[in-house]
Amino acid sequence: MKQPLLSVADLYIKFSLRGRVLTAIRGASLDLYAGETLAIVGESGSGKTVLTKSFVGMLDANGWVDAGFIRFAGQDLAKYRGDGQWRTIRGKKIAMVFQDPMTALNPLRTVELHTPLRGMAAKDRAIELLSQVGIALPEQRYHQYPHEFSGGMRQRVVIAIAMSCSPQILICDEPTTALDVTIQAQILDLIRRLQTEYNLTVIYITHDLGVVANVASRVAVMYAGEIVECGTSREIFYNAQHPYTWALLSSLPQLGIKGQPLFSIRGTPPNLFAEIKGDAYAPRNSYALEIDFVKRPPCFQVSPTHYARTWLLDPRAPKVEPPATIKHLRAKFVEGALCK
Amino acid sequence: MEEQALFVLAERDVADAERSGYSDYSYWGSTIRVFMKNYAAVFCLGLLIVLLVFTMVQPYLPAQRDPNEIHLSQETFRQLRNVRPGAEFWFGTNSIGQDLWARIWSGTRTSLGIGIAVASWNVLIGIIVGTLWGYVRKLERVLTEVYNVLDNIPSTIIMTLIAYMLRPSISTMVIAMGVTGWVPVSRFIRTQVIIIRDREYNLASRCLGTSTGRIITRNILPYLVSVIMLRFALAIPGAIASEVFLTYIGLGLPLHIPSLGNLINEGRQLMMIPVMRYQLIFPSVVVSLITISFYVMGNAFSDAADPRNHV
């Protein structure tokens, strides 16, 4: 087994809001391997952004890592305090790209001033970066203000900035959600190209499973602050084990049959202020077992690369029939395995 | 093993998840909770209530004097001028022998009255003009022009001018301050209205055929309650300060109507004599307590009413 580049174990992140404590991340464990693209999927509030922000020490002032560790380059990032320490990591080893390119650039600064480099050599490097992210006429663009760029162009500039210190890990937080599909495809292409060129490791946060299918080599599914299922892209799409992943996949109109109702999840995610007993997904889960309301499921290993947190994988659990869409996808998994 | 028994499909109604989905958040509840956590503001609120109640009931308390009565000495029949604070006159007397304690509370009543009247007027006109300005596009140009004219002249100057033209009286005061006082309020309200005017829920109301008047009263004004209250709370100390200013430059109320501005002005004339400074200090302290309380309370309230500060 390869040594992970970054390793998170049993991480708890809490926030204090007006005297109450919210547990945003509840015991997440995750390994990131060099050169891969890991997609983190989950709905809003599932903690995917919070988790990755903790890798660069950018949690909001009222949040803190309560337990667990984040191991990177022989250090435990969870123990980092103060900006001085973080600046050795942030931007230089791990860089981040945010969702909305329209607000991510200082409107009063030209592109030139956004790059953290200075001097003549720096200018050449910046122009080189701009052309690498696919900006035409970088010499001219270099002196323009953000409002003179379109959304897709801005996102390219943001990516160029993130790349400027040659980081090892690039975290992309929903970088294409605010963009049109055609532009989205271009940006995804760009990220993939940069990845092979620079041997980058990419963490990709999104709620769009189509995007996941495009970019990811491995997928982690998050629900209510924990990682409920994690595996290679093929394993998650074609051989999902957790009922939440089932629900996500089978509620997609792309996979649905026209004229028939889609599979849908009822209710809403749990309140993270309250203590969660058992499985967080249980109240909305039509496959819930009694034990889901009592005891938190452990991680069950499905394959060396695939695990899921659901009691359904316990040998004592009854066999359940997954939704039709999932069975359909599983057929492909078996097919794929036979081809090999 | 007992756990074994738990490995059966749960017979629970998934529809229950629907019921548990809503939160128990309530806007005003949260506002009050956040406000109550700000002890300084709660203290100011308490102080204001006490002051208000006291000024209201003070004339009916036993052994209170008429604020305009000139007290004469029992023996010499001369005016009891500048008597220092003591058991007889709690806050002393002024330069013609009137009881400062009675004058201060009477003055507080006058000044607060002026303040509340002016603040109500300014906020009322400000809301009306501001909402029309912000919401009715046809009026936008005209009102913007009017605003440019009114805003370009220092309001202190306009106020001075009006007070100068009219005979000194309480109504003059109120008019002078009311002529331009609503201008910044309306501008503020307009900005707020423009922020919420094109939110989707207003479009939805228009789709449903809701009239403009109803959109303003049901969709827009309820969102502005907190900022309106803030404006109101801040307009009162503003009006009191203006009253002090006008009195200072000689356009204040006649002396037989005590007001905090009057009293400070009277006190100022004697301030060079250290033993008589109490005549300046007492009214100044009362003014400052009132204005600071309103200010702190108003700001704390607007912070508390801001949903971003709620959980």
Place this chain on the structure above:
Amino acid sequence: MLMRLMPIEGYFGDDFDRLAPVQREAILQKMGLLDPWHIQLANFYHDLARGDLGTSIIFRPNVPVAEIIAPKIPYSLKFGLAAMALSLSLGLLLGIFQAREKGKWPDALGTSYVIFINAVPAAVYFLFIQLYLTQLSGLPILYSPERPLSWILPAVSMSLGGIAGYAMWIRRFMVDELNKDYIKLARAKGLSNTRVMFSHVLRNAFVPMVQHLPTTLLMTIAGSIFIESLYSIPGMGGLLIDAISRQDNPLVQALVLIYSTIGVFGLFIGDILMAITDPRIKLEKAGGAR
């Protein structure tokens, strides 16, 4: 600029008319105040264009108003500018410091100061400064042109309101900017806090700040009326109070006109500064011309 000025003068021309009842019939006639208002207005503009502001009636009878006011201007200007400079520099420093230390005790202290100055009527704290600071510091209580020491207190008092104003706005805008996405990005690319503060936050906070320059200017004007009379500075503010107490209409009117012009001018400068500091505004105009 002209478009903005015109209606104001119209307003004052109108006022001319409304001021009239205070005066006696004879004077009214002599001044031509019984003419229809549009003729008055025309006369007023006509005179104004020649730099004639009318003559004083009571204060110094029959002396042109311009002559009375002219010698006062340098004093007011001197103190006005000194106060502006003080309030701008100290106010910005205080505000920036508060924003940096947001939530800690220096911030709370600064906020208390801002609340105090905004809430308490200016007259009250001006009086107390004159009363007690002169004793404590031994600075002169009245202004005298020969003693520069006596200039300190008036200038400082006049700037107090401005300091509070600038500190409050710059703090608020800096805190607003700090919450924006591009600050996240700037930090994510590894910039230090100090650099983020100065190269991004401060400059961007300045843009909305510029809009509030004129308001603060107006505050300084109002303050100057007090201060000049308190410290017996022979400036326009003191003159205004004198003119009011003696009911000298043309003089009051002329002073009011001057103060309003300053106000308008302040707003105009605000607009220009706004265009200079914000590239987006510049572009829009240039784009229209292209």
Place this chain on the structure above:
Amino acid sequence: MQVSKEVLMEVKNLRVEFKGGSKKPFVAVDDISFKIYRGETFGLVGESGSGKTSIGRAMVRINEAAGGEILFKGQRINGLISKELDREVTQKIQMIFQDPMASLNERAKVDYIVAEGLYNTKAYQSEAERKAMVSQALLAVGLLPEFASRFPHEFSGGQRQRIGVARALVMQPEFIIADEPISSLDVSIRAQVLNLLAELQQQRNLTYMFIAHDLSVVRFITDRVAVINRGQLVELADTEDLFANPLHPYTRSLLSAVPIPDPALEQAKVIIPYDPQSHDYAVHKPSWVEVTPKHFVLGNATEIQEYRQRLA
């Protein structure tokens, strides 16, 4: 889905402009025409800024039409119209908005929100009847009648969107414009709303216009689709026909870029870029042509020739 040939809604040469100060007005929508038949779900697809929302808003008369006509059951409803028609249109044409967080009045109770249209059209006899209508609408969208006394912030995104549907439903509409009704919802909740819309259509014989940027959703829910680019319709066809035989290069490009939640298919897909310059419209102006029955496309004579060949 049964689709009669009755035209419910017709848009003829619609033009929508926005005035920005003294400058030339910005043309959001130019010369657009289409028909919507009773009982069908008509999709309108385009990228951001294409003008799709402007069309929808012109149809509910929030945006004024700068030119052209909008006909409801053959009657013109834009411009000045009679009071009775205005009331009828207000009641029969409803809209569902994109953002459930922004489209409900936070300061009003659900009861008022749902009943707002009823108040305006006075469509009830007594207070009790109004209450009953509100409860019914809430039940129809799968919410409990007791929710009427609550405020919107007590609900989740999916529940709020259903309140928005109830608000439209209570008016007994015939035609509903759904402007990206699921794009700001969480993935897990989208299915709820899509199912609900489909179910209501069957029960009440509703006609929908479904505005979206997400082609996969459009494919799932619509019967016919129109593709709009920069304020102009470029292609209109039955949904399956359009997905099987996209003709216009813009449509082809859009279809090729749609993400598919299946790694094998997604990683194998080839994106066709679209270059607006590829059309040579200097000499031959494009026109709106029915290439095969019910399949319209924008193009000049040469292009249409080419499209026909491709289909053959």
